[in-house]
Structures are given as structure tokens and as C-alpha cells.
Amino acid sequence: MTPTQHAALDPTSPSTSLLTDMYELTMLQGALHSGAAERASVFELFGRRLPSSRRFGVVAGTGRLLEAIEEFVFTGAQIDFLRTAGIVDDTTLDYLREYRFSGTIRGYAEGECYFSGSPLLTVEGTFAEACILETLALSIYNHDCAVASAASRMTIAAHGRPCVDFGARRAHERAAVAAARAAVVGGFVATSDLEAGMRYGIPTVGTSAHSFTLLHDSEEDAFTAQVASLGPSTTILVDTYDIARGVERAVKAARGAGGELGAVRLDSGDLVAEAFKVRAQLDALGATTTRITVTNDLDEYAIAGLGAAPVDSYGVGTKLVTGSGRPTAELVYKLVEREGTDGVMQEVAKFSEGGKATVGGRKWAGRVLDTAGTATEELVLSAREQGEALGALKREGGRPLQVELVRDGEVVEEHRGPRALTAAAERHRAARAELPYDAWRLSEGEPAVPTRHLELDGRTALRE
Known part of the structure; x- marks a missing residue:
């Protein structure tokens, strides 16, 4: 029996589905009523900036998140609680009974270094499937990335x-x-x-x-x-x-x-x-x-x-x-693309003032190295297709950073378990060794490498 099947059948199992904020489920209810819940959507988990005094961040929590997503099912006891507490209506409860994430998740491999704007996770699925993973993903990554960065x-x-x-x-x-x-x-x-x-x-x-x-x-x-x-x-x-x-x-x-x-x-x-x-x-x-x-x-x-x-x-x-004084990695989880009424994917972004604006569109990332193998910049590229993005990254001299973590709802096995943790530690040593000397300084300062955002248009030409 898989962890998911076990969680679904056993009301005492460690289901992770209620490790969430209430508004994830009330948004789901609203989307089910409006008819938008099944729209294809792309969410990204990233940090607008590094926490103060951090010159780089460390990706950690990937293996834990993948295990938690497998256990993200709603047991009978949890459904009863949601009904009794009046959290959501019967239509939403019917949806949650059958909930399984069936989408795709790409992200930085665990142990990689990251910088401002780095798309650590890209979650693709319906709005209903991807939206309610927000709090779980953020709670794991904000804690684990902060501890790994301090370590x-x-x-x-x-x-x-x-x-x-x-x-x-x-x-x-x-x-x-x-x-x-x-x-x-x-x-x-x-x-x-x-x-x-x-x-x-x-x-x-x-x-x-x-x-x-x-x-x-x-x-x-x-x-x-x-x-x-x-x-x-x-x-x-x-x-x-x-x-x-x-x-x-x-x-x-x-x-x-x-x-x-x-x-x-x-x-x-x-x-x-x-x-x-x-x-x-x-x-x-x-x-x-x-x-x-x-x-x-x-x-x-x-x-x-x-x-x-x-x-x-x-x-x-x-x-x-x-x-070490920075208990959160200050990461956020935002919708960057969603299906329009015409079936075409559309970029969406938040334009709030006060430094909380986001960049719309699906992102692909690479780390640009000089001839000595030292990182010079984080390249974050907006593009619809992976092939176009990888071609552009190659032309710019970028080492691709994202890997597939979940494929059609199934966890890619190599990214969890003790061997995945050992690989993550080795990956971090190698990624940290690529950074310029300033990254190793303990004093406050700017990120070790700058982040450059590029957009790829329909003619496969780059523009800033």
C-alpha cells in the first residue's frame, strides 16, 4: 500500500492536508462555484529578495515536501471536521474527498544555492489542485531553507x-x-x-x-x-x-x-x-x-x-x-500563469506597491559561469516552452537549475529518501564552490551574484 492509499484509508494516518491556512479551502470553494477551479494554472515559489545579511540561500526541504504531497489527502475524520466546523460547503467537501495532486512540479534540485527571484518550485496543475498546496510548500521551504542557509x-x-x-x-x-x-x-x-x-x-x-x-x-x-x-x-x-x-x-x-x-x-x-x-x-x-x-x-x-x-x-x-537570526527564508507562492476563457495560457502578476509586485509568466533558471567556473549571475528567463528556454539558457552560458520533481502526480523517486539527502549535501558543496569569494563572507552585503530577468518572445529572441 502506498503512503497515499494508507492515508486515505486510515483516519489516524499522518495526512498533511490540514497543515494549511483556511483561506486555501475557501478559495477553492469560490473557484468551484465560479467555474474557474479547473483552469490550468502555474504557481511559483520564490523569494523577492534574500533575507537581510544572506549572500545566498540554500534549497532544502524538497524531499520532505515530496513526501508531504503524497500524504496530502483528506481522510474521513478530516472531512467530518471541515463539515462540522462549517469551513466549506458540501460541494467542496465532495471535491476534497477525491483530491489527489495529479500535476507536475519542477524546481531547483535540493542543495542548490539560490538568489533573489529564483523560481525554486514551479507547480503546474488545475487551480484547485495547485492552490491548496501553498501553505504546505511554504511552511516546509521557509523553515528548511532558512536552517540550511544558516548551516x-x-x-x-x-x-x-x-x-x-x-x-x-x-x-x-x-x-x-x-x-x-x-x-x-x-x-x-x-x-x-x-x-x-x-x-x-x-x-x-x-x-x-x-x-x-x-x-x-x-x-x-x-x-x-x-x-x-x-x-x-x-x-x-x-x-x-x-x-x-x-x-x-x-x-x-x-x-x-x-x-x-x-x-x-x-x-x-x-x-x-x-x-x-x-x-x-x-x-x-x-x-x-x-x-x-x-x-x-x-x-x-x-x-x-x-x-x-x-x-x-x-x-x-x-x-x-x-x-541564526533568520528563522524564515521569506519565500512566497504566487500564481504566474493561468488558462483564459479561450483556452490560451495567460501571464498574470501582482502589481502592488511597496516591493510586493511579482513577475508574470512561467520561469526557467540557469546559473551563468565565467571561464574559470565561477558564477557571475542568476539568469531567470520567462518563456512558455522548456525547449526554447533551454536553448536560450545555453546561448547565454547558463547551467540549467531546474529538475522534474513530480510528473503527472507521481514523485520522481531519486529526489527523496536517504540517498537523496546525501546527494543534496554533495550538490550543495559543489554549488557553493561555484560562487565568488564574496559569497563566503559572513558580513552583511549584497547577494553574491545578481539576478537578471529576461523574456523570450515568439521569435526565440531575448529581450530584457
């Missing part, structure tokens, strides 16, 4: 030292699972969250907290117990009391079990100064292979400040799962 900045600052997600206790329990996945897209290598480990195949890490040390009658007893349970290669938290004594006792406990201590963790104080002192102490004790990992409210700036210190890895919590 990317942190791994830039880490200069190759591993970063681990320790944010489970700093977020909603389900958001923490999503954040762990998004962090891997941005370059993190492991998580403390076991649900994320089981669901997405992410390596999990963790040993003990201060409470474990405080539980025992002495620090020596606590360290001996930990080593006996987890082995000498464990990581011991050494700053419950005096750090220097803690380091000495941790090394002694590991050697008493016949091995060398794997790592010590520092979670308080002046981390730079303490890291130097601990490294010197470990070396003096002959524990030259024992590593140092640091935690304690780290962000990309704190990690950068530790760059010269003898630190081997970082555990990041609050600032990771909250997007």
Missing part, C-alpha cells in the same frame, strides 16, 4: 572541521527533526536527534550531560562509569567543576579501561582560551589523539572566532534550528 554559513566558518546538530531541545519536537535534515544539506555531518537519525539515515551522536556527572558521588566515579558503558573512545564533558581536573580525570578513566580518550567537550567559559589550555594539557599528558569539541550557543561568528583555536568539531543548537 552553510556555519560550515563555511568551520573551515572543514565537522559541525553537529545539537538543536533538538531548542525547537518544536517535529521542527527539530526537519532542522536536522536541513542542516545536513547545509554541510552538517551528524545530529543528536534520534528521530532524524531513524527517519533520514543521519549519523547520530551523544554521550552525557552535566547531570550524569552530578548524579555520581564524584567526578571520577562518573567518568569511570561512562567509559565502562561507552568505551574509552567516548566524549567526556569536562567542565562540570574544574576543567583542568576534569581533563586529567577523563584521560585517567580512559586509560584505566585500556585505551585513549576519544574526546573532551567544552560547554562554558572562554572557549578560545580554554581550548588552547586543554590542548596543551592533553598533549602534556600524552593524549595527543584526544580531540576537543565545543558547544555553548555557537553561531557562525563564534565558530569563525574559534578558527585559530585547537578545536576539532562544533556542536550547534539554538542558532542552527532558528536560522
